[in-house]
Amino acid sequence: MTTVDHGERIPNNVNLAGDKRLQRALEAWQPNYLKWWREMGPSGFQEDDVYLRTAISVETDGWAHFGYVKMPDYRWGIFLSDEDPDRTIGFGDQMGQPVWKEVPGEHRNALRRLIVTQADTEPASVEQQRMLGNTCPSVYDLRNLFQVNVEEGRHLWAMVYLLHSHFGRDGREEAEALLERRSGDPDKPRILGAFNEPCTNWLDFFMFTFFTDRDGKYQLLALAESAFDPLSRSARFMLTEEAHHMFVGETGVQRIVERTAQLMKQHGVERPEDVRKLGAIDLPTVQRTLNLWFTLSIDLFGGEVSSNAASSFATGLKGRAHEDQFEDHVALAGSYRMELFRGGAMAHEDVPMRNAMNEVLRDGYIADCQRGVDKWNKTIASQGIDFTLTLPSRRFHRHIGTWAEAFADPSGTLIGKDQWEAARDHWLPSAGDRAYIQSLMQRPIYDPTQMANWIAPPKQGIKGRALDFQYVRHEA
Numbered sequence: 256m257t258t259v260d261h262g263e264r265i266p267n268n269v270n271l272a273g274d275k276r277l278q279r280a281l282e283a284w285q286p287n288y289l290k291w292w293r294e295m296g297p298s299g300f301q302e303d304d305v306y307l308r309t310a311i312s313v314e315t316d317g318w319a320h321f322g323y324v325k326m327p328d329y330r331w332g333i334f335l336s337d338e339d340p341d342r343t344i345g346f347g348d349q350m351g352q353p354v355w356k357e358v359p360g361e362h363r364n365a366l367r368r369l370i371v372t373q374a375d376t377e378p379a380s381v382e383q384q385r386m387l388g389n390t391c392p393s394v395y396d397l398r399n400l401f402q403v404n405v406e407e408g409r410h411l412w413a414m415v416y417l418l419h420s421h422f423g424r425d426g427r428e429e430a431e432a433l434l435e436r437r438s439g440d441p442d443k444p445r446i447l448g449a450f451n452e453p454c455t456n457w458l459d460f461f462m463f464t465f466f467t468d469r470d471g472k473y474q475l476l477a478l479a480e481s482a483f484d485p486l487s488r489s490a491r492f493m494l495t496e497e498a499h500h501m502f503v504g505e506t507g508v509q510r511i512v513e514r515t516a517q518l519m520k521q522h523g524v525e526r527p528e529d530v531r532k533l534g535a536i537d538l539p540t541v542q543r544t545l546n547l548w549f550t551l552s553i554d555l556f557g558g559e560v561s562s563n564a565a566s567s568f569a570t571g572l573k574g575r576a577h578e579d580q581f582e583d584h585v586a587l588a589g590s591y592r593m594e595l596f597r598g599g600a601m602a603h604e605d606v607p608m609r610n611a612m613n614e615v616l617r618d619g620y621i622a623d624c625q626r627g628v629d630k631w632n633k634t635i636a637s638q639g640i641d642f643t644l645t646l647p648s649r650r651f652h653r654h655i656g657t658w659a660e661a662f663a664d665p666s667g668t669l670i671g672k673d674q675w676e677a678a679r680d681h682w683l684p685s686a687g688d689r690a691y692i693q694s695l696m697q698r699p700i701y702d703p704t705q706m707a708n709w710i711a712p713p714k715q716g717i718k719g720r721a722l723d724f725q726y727v728r729h730e731a
């Protein structure tokens with residue numbers, strides 16, 4: 256395997272020292288990145304020691320080192336999974352030919368666009384989460400937030416490396432622009448919808464890392480299939496980091512519903528207002544927040560019928576998640592049956608397979624989400640509480656694709672605009688829900704032996720450490 260060079264200003268396993276021009280260009284970008292991190296990264300914790308994992312190798316066992324580090328000193332680096340010298344293109348028109356080490360001229364623009372879109376989400380999520388530390392439910396959770404944040408920063412490095420190394424001047428300009436756009440800024444917004452939405456409380460954060468980071472997983476799985484080998488190898492290593500982000504989301508929501516169900520059982524209450532009197536997050540509010548982040552996240556897969564997706568598949572730029580599990584990798588024959596909004600009603604249509612690739616990826620994603628929701632429901636049921644969280648219909652609350660035109664309730668029934676608007680606050684977090692959640696999260700908890708009342712403690716600490724280990728040293 257390629258060795259990881261830690262003596263350099265930018266840790267890497269791409270032999271950066273062997274390409275002085277590239278090294279200088281990235282070293283020139285580095286201070287701008289750090290300036291962005293200090294301005295837009297976690298607010299109020301930059302001088303604290305945080306118990307973080309840092310990637311030090313790309314081997315499956317022992318790729319990370321754990322220890323205290325101040326976030327601005329984090330060793331953001333460039334790591335690609337090991338090269339497979341025999342790798343061939345796994346799908347599309349050039350199936351079976353050797354993968355590309357360089358970008359073919361004719362695919363340069365399309366590939367740059369995919370990489371920039373991927374890259375843009377990484378700093379966006381850090382920006383969305385920058386205030387959350389100030390309301391943390393525990394030091395354990397605070398550390399997990401920062402772990403996610405520094406790794407999203409590293410994902411930006413992974414994409415910026417590709418832009419600098421393969422896209423010349425255009426790539427360097429895109430790398431600068433990635434530090435200039437801002438989540439939610441009307442004048443210079445981030446590229447994709449969900450990454451401009453406010454993530455204002457810890458329920459949002461856990462739903463985000465469950466649903467939105469999971470879009471990251473699926474998009475990275477699709478990019479890991481790319482014929483452009485450096486992109487594939489970058490995506491593969493990013494996926495190893497991504498698993499932790501989804502763990503944070505899944506267990507975060509699980510601990511919230513566990514605590515709520517516990518209190519409901521203990522006090523024999525059911526009505527949301529009674530649950531709120533106990534200082535817990537009532538399950539209908541959890542459902543509404545789930546509805547919001549699930550629907551924002553399924554928008555991230557793009558339109559159901561997409562000529563962009565067809566062309567990315569044909570050219571070999573972007574495949575399907577786990578392409579090897581499909582039988583037909585050329586996908587010129589056959590079609591994919593899907594629901595579309597046609598003439599004000601729902602219709603079923605058979606869409607040529609290549610044009611259906613966004614929907615294929617979205618379907619895999621939804622099935623993966625369902626597995627997590629099932630676990631949450633087991634937790635609720637294990638307390639003897641009769642309440643089931645459900646994923647809303649893909650027709651509900653959409654902003655991208657065919658259903659953006661329609662009004663549907665969470666079960667998918669098409670309704671009128673007025674009816675939809677009248678019921679909105681039953682289906683999505685209302686101002687009142689937000690105010691209530693905010694009221695629970697007024698004061699941060701920096702004492703490692705404490706846990707906020709609205710969330711159950713995790714099952715175990717990090718890397719064998721105790722639950723009350725001081726994962727962040729913060730002077731309150």
Ligand code: BYC
Pocket residue numbers: 369370372373376377380407446447448449467468469470471472474475554555556557558559560561562563564573613655
């Ligand atoms: N918001 O043919 P269409 C992650 C645009 S998350 C705004 O339907 P296409 C992470 C689209 O660009 C993973 N615009 O879709 C998670 C197109 O524009 P043009 C991020 C949208 O192109 C948590 C038009 O609508 N990675 O890593 O097939 C924390 C029609 O497009 C949206 C990627 O997304 C939207 N939601 O696919 C941190 C992978 N959806 O051409 C990180 C790279 C579509 O009319 N990106 N549009 O100007 C892609 O593969 C594709 O660009 C998309 C869209 C899947 C996003």
Ligand code: FE
Pocket residue numbers: 377406407410471
């Ligand atoms: Fe990421």
Ligand code: FE
Pocket residue numbers: 407468471497500
């Ligand atoms: Fe992530």
